[in-house]
Amino acid sequence: MAKLPNLERHRVNWLTPLALLVPSGIWLLLLLLLPTLIIFELSLVPNIRPGDLVNPSGFNNYIRIIEPIYLKVILHSLFLAISTTIICLILGFPVAYWIAQMAPQRWRNLLLLSFVLPLWTSSLLRSYAWITILRPTGLLNSLLTDLGLPTLELLNRSPAVLIGMSYSLLPYMVLVLYASLEKLDQQLLEAAADLGANPMQTFWKVTVPQVFPGIAAGSLLVFITALGDFIDPELLGGASSMTAARLVYNQFLGATQNWGFGSALSMTLILMVSIAISLLIKFGEVKPKQ
Numbered sequence: 412m413a414k415l416p417n418l419e420r421h422r423v424n425w426l427t428p429l430a431l432l433v434p435s436g437i438w439l440l441l442l443l444l445l446p447t448l449i450i451f452e453l454s455l456v457p458n459i460r461p462g463d464l465v466n467p468s469g470f471n472n473y474i475r476i477i478e479p480i481y482l483k484v485i486l487h488s489l490f491l492a493i494s495t496t497i498i499c500l501i502l503g504f505p506v507a508y509w510i511a512q513m514a515p516q517r518w519r520n521l522l523l524l525s526f527v528l529p530l531w532t533s534s535l536l537r538s539y540a541w542i543t544i545l546r547p548t549g550l551l552n553s554l555l556t557d558l559g560l561p562t563l564e565l566l567n568r569s570p571a572v573l574i575g576m577s578y579s580l581l582p583y584m585v586l587v588l589y590a591s592l593e594k595l596d597q598q599l600l601e602a603a604a605d606l607g608a609n610p611m612q613t614f615w616k617v618t619v620p621q622v623f624p625g626i627a628a629g630s631l632l633v634f635i636t637a638l639g640d641f642i643d644p645e646l647l648g649g650a651s652s653m654t655a656a657r658l659v660y661n662q663f664l665g666a667t668q669n670w671g672f673g674s675a676l677s678m679t680l681i682l683m684v685s686i687a688i689s690l691l692i693k694f695g696e697v698k699p700k701q
Contacts, residue, residue, distance in 0.1 A: 447681065454674035461668065472675035481658070485679070488655040491572060491644070492637040498577040499584040499633045500626065507588035512595065523589065526582045534579060538646040541575045542566065545647070567649030575643035580636055584629045591625025631691045635684050655680055 453459060455467035475481065510522050529537065544550045545566045552562040565571045595618065603613040619626070641656040648654075655676060662673025 447678075450674045450677050453670050454678050456671040458669060459671040461670065472672045473679070475672060476675060476679055481676075484653050484658050485655050487653065488638060491569065491576065491652075491654065492634050494573055495576045495580060495637040496630050496634045498573065499581050500630060502577070503581055503584035503588055503629070504626075507585045507592050510585075511589050511592035523586065526585050529578075530582055534642050535646075537579060538575055538642050541571070541578070541647060545571050545574070566647065567651060569648065569652055571647040572644050572652050575647045576637050576640055579640075579643065580633045583632050583636070587629035587632060588622065588625050591622040595621055627691050631687055634687060638680065638683065 452465060452467055454472050455469060456463075456465055457468065457471045459465065476485070506526075510519055514522055542549075546552075547562065547564070547566070549566075551565075555562050565574070599617050599621070600613060603617045608616065639656050640654075641660060644652050644654045644657055659673050659676045659680070661667055662669045662676065
């Protein structure tokens with residue numbers, strides 16, 4: 412009879428966390444899992460339009476993705492996402508390091524707030540602001556003309572897209588890196604200096620391994636967001652900068668109205684993001700050396 416209370420206690424301990432997961436589980440089921448399954452079902456229907464009967468018949472839409480014209484768009488999207496991630500990492504790491512390790516403690520929250528402030532404005536407004544700056548008669552070219560320098564043709568090209576995306580996503584990189592750099596063990600840095608390591612050796616062998624999870628998390632966050640960005644390529648890139656997100660938009664709301672192919676493109680993007688998240692889970696944590 413004494414085993415009964417223990418069994419009931421074990422059952423309560425098992426059911427309590429399960430009950431706490433029910434609200435979020437229902438949320439994920441209704442707003443993530445079911446829509447994803449619907450998109451996957453539509454991706455198996457060729458040339459389906461609004462109002463057509465859903466009759467899955469194969470993977471022709473996925474085979475169509477590897478056609479050169481569409482494969483080029485996906486590769487261009489990857490190029491923009493990877494380039495944006497690298498730019499944000501190069502620009503964001505020194506800023507995050509300075510705020511976390513060198514700036515006075517009383518100013519750190521204010522400095523972080525200054526990076527968050529641009530996120531309070533609409534991404535549409537930020538893109539239009541860059542249009543004003545980068546257009547042929549904009550602020551940048553006017554300044555170059557006043558200095559006697561040649562003007563730059565950036566708008567409606569990939570460099571303008573990279574500038575807009577990097578500006579929009581840099582705060583995310585800085586915030587994530589700051590969270591890791593704030594916990595940097597100063598004793599290890601001092602020990603490396605005492606052992607004769609120069610600043611470059613200390614950076615690569617002591618600082619980077621400690622903050623690598625933050626680097627991986629920030630890079631993944633920027634990469635995923637950049638891969639699905641629609642506004643910056645649409646407004647700053649023009650017709651010459653087609654991306655996967657814009658291609659998906661054209662299939663659903665554009666003139667083509669091919670929901671099956673658009674769903675296949677969406678599932679491909681979901682797969683790419685899932686692979687990136689899996690790599691982060693597998694390699695994102697620093698394992699202690701044996």
